[in-house]
Amino acid sequence: MSATVVESAQAGNVVPQATVHLAGVHSDGPVFADGSNGFNMRYARNRPAAREAGTDEIPVYMLFLTYTNFLVSLVFSYIRDARRAYRKWQRFRAGGKQMKVNNGYAPLLDKFSTFFEREMYGRIRDVFARPISSAPGPWIDVMERSGDSLTGKLEVTGEIKRALNLSSYNYLGLAETEGPLVDAYERAIEEFGVTTASSRMEFGTTTVHQQLEQEFASFLGKEAAIIYGMGYITNASSLPSLLSKGCLVISDSLNHASIVVGCRASGATIKVFKHNDPEHLEGVLRKAIIRGQPRTHRPWKKIVIVIEGIYSMEGEICRLPEIVELKKKYKAYLYLDEAHSIGAIGKHGRGVCEYWGVDPGEVDVMMGTFTKSFAAVGGYIAGDKELVDYIRMTSFASVYDISLPVPLCGQIMNVIRMIDGRDESGEGTKRIDDLARNTAYFRKGLTELGFDIIGDDDSPVVPLMVYIPNKMPAFARMCLEEGLAIVIVSYPACDLTLSRARFCVSAGHTIDDLKDALQKIKKCGDACLLRYRA
């Protein structure tokens, strides 16, 4: 039965309602008026809860193996480190030179704090930061490197390996070198130059910036928007404008580093709630309101809940309706970071609000980036006119950060028009459909093969749990040899026991590509014994 479903998705046929059960989603309910099959992942009603990664779900033997693995790596790393230090001391003694003395200065990098990056990360350095020499589309040219991971530089050999790209955030497949978008980009460069070389408040605002802000705000369903040059800086500069000492930030435990930086820079008190757990959030809210500020017990000036749309390491979509209910009940404000979800989910790519059917007016501050689905760069904040004007006036990025160059503004506007359907090419709908189809096919395929996949069924981010850390570099190296470019994630980006490989599906992949990829992943997974649920 599963084969039928998969082949139908390939052919793009409408599948009768009976087989919808197999997709594991939309198991009942007349949600689709057009009779389309469960692979139209646009509506989130009646969906089962996402499979979350959690330490309580892992079998005990796996935990034991993971910790033992780390311990053995640690012991060997210490031995290696000690041996290296001893050899260095011997060399100096033999050479008759003095050991390098710091001459009264404190050492710049002390050996203890850099142990991890030297000994443990250093051994598997060839798996990370692999350079490529083509556009980050569905297929990429990975440049091979050689050299001693531990000590020296990894030199580029000049050999190129063509690999299927399962790692770039190219959700709508817009990282292309040809097409009407790229032509428009080229025309914008000719007319407006390369950069504005100035910040928004000084001399970096053009009519194109203003037009983009208006169009984007109406795309999202908000009153106004402001555009920045980089997503990280958007969070780091707008959170300090909104928050100050005496405010409370309740942030999801797995929020991105830029949100943490922004909250810390603001001086507000930070509390954390369990990842994607509205019950725990309610408990934290209640306690916070009752107890007030620490020591003085004065009421908090503002309480802001900060969550993300799609969590990139978990592949989960936030439980927005429940959190919005809580926010209304306890009079808090909601800040939503849609870095990965804007353009990727929702019927028209408008993000989690459209996906859940929540009114965008309920979310006070919507933030996101253009790096992922829009194949551009930059970040935005959207909200009421009063809010956006205030952020524009007071955030330091408006004064000190170079504004987004005009060709990029043009690119973003063209992508919005394409997704919206206003350019009447049908490309936008086609790409969103392709992404949904590919996501469903890939997730289904991996789950059936017996891999441990977590996250929501609708999210194009697909984490494959590995748990045991030393399997990760082996898996990554084998996949590259087979011609698959994948990403592995371990401590400190995620929990110590929850190491994983992460795939990002793109609208640019064909079903043949993905079929082929599934076979190769099965082969490498078998060699590394990763099919835990087979």
Next chain:
Amino acid sequence: MIWQKKKKKKKKKEIEECISEYVPQPLVPREVSDRIRLDTEKVPVLKSAMDTVVRMEVGGEERELINFSGFNFLGFANDRKVKDAGISALRRYGPGSCGPRQFYGTFDCHLELEEKMAKFVGTATSILYASGLATQTSAVSAFAKRGDFLLIDNGVRHGILLAAKLSRSNTRLFKHNDMQDLEVQMKAVAAEQKRKRTLTRRYVVIEGLYGCYGDVAALPAIRDLCDTYKFRIILDDSFGLGVLGPTGRGVLEHHNLPVSTVEMVLADTGINFTTIGGICAGKQKVTNHQRLNGSGYCFSASNPPYYVCTGIECVDQLLSGSDRVPRLQRNAREFRELLAASVDGLNIGGYEESPLIHMYLTESFDDHSTLEKHHLLQRIVDSALLKGVTLSRAKSIETHPVEPPPSIRVTVTCEHTREQLEKGAAAIAEAAKEVLASTS
């Protein structure tokens, strides 16, 4: 027990009352200060590329104006060769990079730009960040932790102050370019550490060419002090690289000092090299450490390859000995002479060859409040706009600990012709005369 149940019920009722009585403040305040209002009312809006001549709407009609604003010192923003390099990169790599550096977001052009910038600055290696502000915050935070000392010049721009706050180290500000104050602070730090018998890392953070003042850091004196009291120098040469020194190598070349004087050189490449981002150049161990510990490097998408290739083109031109730098310095000198000769009522500050010229009100306006001075300068800027010249009033944010005095910032580029400089100086002089005469 019954009385326990009653107590519990009463407590529950109190809790619900407490929660329902909570009234938060509005998310943003209804009123903003007059200064903020002034800064945001008159934001100039361009209708053309950034160049020596721009098109804007002035007084209801679209006009062409001579541009003395922005940071396009070396004229790369609208340069033909740079645009061509960008277009060929676009056709090869597409518009975006779609990933962070660690996850297939490193392109061969990133590696090339890092190598070339290191060669230009004169260090062993460099690391490229995707945003200028993130460079400063990440580089300083990666090397300064709790217990370390940061002595920062109070004329630096905001990025470094934010970095100091995030790093949680002991931060002290010293008076702008004041060596006595710096020495006093260094002595205090050394004495404190000696008393506590600890030795942590100590840094002095300065800029090469100060964006807020237009003057150059007294690097030789700072170096001597650092040698005596065992401090390391972190240098932010965003404005200096490409502008100071005979070949544009920055403040180190200007003072004829070797690169090893400083621990690392930071630069916002969006200012002089058209790459939206920044670099941190230094020894191998300095840059390697940031590849895992620089938060703006690890947790952010990489620079789009399009901008990296335009940056490579700019650095190539400078490395092969372009005449842009000497032209820029000559234009800066000439424009300063013209302004000094024709403008009355405004003092001109900063180093003589700095293309960043700050003009301040004279002492006769000392009785005016800061806000009134800002209003006055804004009126001069508006009047100059009507006369065909764009200027900008230097802006900063209110939470900056030491705000620089109100000033008008004038930018000279290497592409300005003698005729444009003369017209510009005349227009500024007229505007200043008009506005200041009506005040006094």
